[in-house]
Amino acid sequence: MIKKYEPIFKPFTFPSGITIRNRILMAPLTTASAFENGMVTQDELAFYEKRSGGAGALITACAYVEKIGKAVAGGFSADSDKMIPSLRKVAKSIQGKGSKAILQIFHGGSMVSPQTIGGETPVSASAVRAARDWTVTPREMTEQEIDNVIKAFGEATRRAIEAGFDGVEIHGANMYLIQQFFSPYSNRRTDQWGGTLEKRMRFPLAVVKSVLNTVKKHAKNPFLVGYRISPEEAEEPGITIEDTFQLLDKLAEENLDYIHLSIGELWKGSIRNKEETEPLLLRIHERIGDKIPLIGVGSVWHPDEVLQALEKGIPLVALGRALIVEPEWVQKVQKGRVNAIRKSLSAQDKEKLVIPDPMWEGFSAIPGWLPIREDQ
Ligand SMILES: Cc1cc2nc3c(=O)[nH]c(=O)nc-3n(C[C@H](O)[C@H](O)[C@H](O)COP(=O)(O)O)c2cc1C
Numbered sequence: 001m002i003k004k005y006e007p008i009f010k011p012f013t014f015p016s017g018i019t020i021r022n023r024i025l026m027a028p029l030t031t032a033s034a035f036e037n038g039m040v041t042q043d044e045l046a047f048y049e050k051r052s053g054g055a056g057a058l059i060t061a062c063a064y065v066e067k068i069g070k071a072v073a074g075g076f077s078a079d080s081d082k083m084i085p086s087l088r089k090v091a092k093s094i095q096g097k098g099s100k101a102i103l104q105i106f107h108g109g110s111m112v113s114p115q116t117i118g119g120e121t122p123v124s125a126s127a128v129r130a131a132r133d134w135t136v137t138p139r140e141m142t143e144q145e146i147d148n149v150i151k152a153f154g155e156a157t158r159r160a161i162e163a164g165f166d167g168v169e170i171h172g173a174n175m176y177l178i179q180q181f182f183s184p185y186s187n188r189r190t191d192q193w194g195g196t197l198e199k200r201m202r203f204p205l206a207v208v209k210s211v212l213n214t215v216k217k218h219a220k221n222p223f224l225v226g227y228r229i230s231p232e233e234a235e236e237p238g239i240t241i242e243d244t245f246q247l248l249d250k251l252a253e254e255n256l257d258y259i260h261l262s263i264g265e266l267w268k269g270s271i272r273n274k275e276e277t278e279p280l281l282l283r284i285h286e287r288i289g290d291k292i293p294l295i296g297v298g299s300v301w302h303p304d305e306v307l308q309a310l311e312k313g314i315p316l317v318a319l320g321r322a323l324i325v326e327p328e329w330v331q332k333v334q335k336g337r338v339n340a341i342r343k344s345l346s347a348q349d350k351e352k353l354v355i356p357d358p359m360w361e362g363f364s365a366i367p368g369w370l371p372i373r374e375d376q
Pocket of ligand 1: 027028029030031060061062104171173174228262263264297298299300318319320321322359362369
């Protein structure tokens with residue numbers, strides 16, 4: 001190993017006691033390749049298997065906790081006990097070569113198309129359409145429905161425990177339901193779940209409590225719980241970094257294992273105020289200190305960028321696209337073969353790199369998402 005990269009390979013122990021063997025996690029990456037009933041396919045499993053053994057932990061694609069929260073056609077499910085065998089296969093495929101397996105659990109709320117949920121109307125905090133062309137106006141959830149979703153996150157966690165996962169990540173980011181409750185854009189409620197910043201925090205915190213209580217009750221071995229957050233929203237009104245600081249202060253009081261940012265670039269400044277160029281990652285790190293480990297993410301392709309983050313006190317870095325393009329990224333750094341890290345790919349590489357067809361089609365539909373070469 002090249003000496004300067006040694007810090008990347010220093011094991012890390014989360015507060016719950018789970019240890020990973022290096023500072024890299026695979027970011028959650030939806031492959032959109034599950035069966036219609038929410039069970040995983042061989043293609044989904046092969047994607048994880050191919051990437052097991054490099055990163056210390058692999059976070060799965062987001063698994064829905066209720067059918068009405070299924071945001072992606074081909075997304076997989078954690079919504080009933082019937083899914084436990086399917087979830088078990090996912091955990092095993094990740095753990096096969098020694099990575100820890102973290103199940104990302106989510107509800108899409110208004111970011112769900114009626115087509116993926118049998119023509120039903122999606123639900124959200126309020127009847128406010130998400131700022132995306134393809135969305136429809138959702139139906140405001142009743143108090144009973146809110147209660148049910150909070151329990152559903154707990155139930156999905158119990159299934160993750162029974163399926164042998166090492167932890168769950170609560171998906172509080174990317175404009176999905178948890179974020180919709182926190183956002184002044186999508187949450188216009190005037191009951192106990194909305195109206196003030198404090199009330200908008202209630203749903204995310206209730207989900208966290210539900211998950212942590214489940215772990216306390218059901219996990220016999222250390223089991224970690226992380227939380228993913230989008231620190232700002234571009235919408236007006238929208239989540240500000242000050243709002244996020246308040247939520248992080250509350251999250252820091254809970255027994256969470258990490259906060260995982262969802263940002264497109266590791267060193268990105270504010271998206272709401274272009275003059276605030278100080279990276280959100282560092283501002284958040286300053287705010288939470290060492291109370292909860294932080295995971296940085298976003299357009300990291302070279303190990304030097306991971307080192308820079310570690311040097312600034314960020315203990316962990318997640319890689320998304322870099323691990324799609326180069327499943328052996330971590331191994332190549334470890335073996336001193338940094339120059340051999342693949343930086344782009346062509347359609348011919350799809351099978352060798354074990355990229356499921358629906359995922360590949362998704363990339364082809366969004367030019368620039370992956371560095372795809374045209375050579376045939
Ligand atoms: C194909 C694809 C699928 C993704 N699926 C998820 C997901 O299921 N859950 C999630 O939180 N983020 C998801 N993301 C976002 C990534 O986790 C990550 O934050 C983003 O790609 C930025 O990291 P990168 O530049 O290293 O890829 C997805 C990204 C891509 C490209």
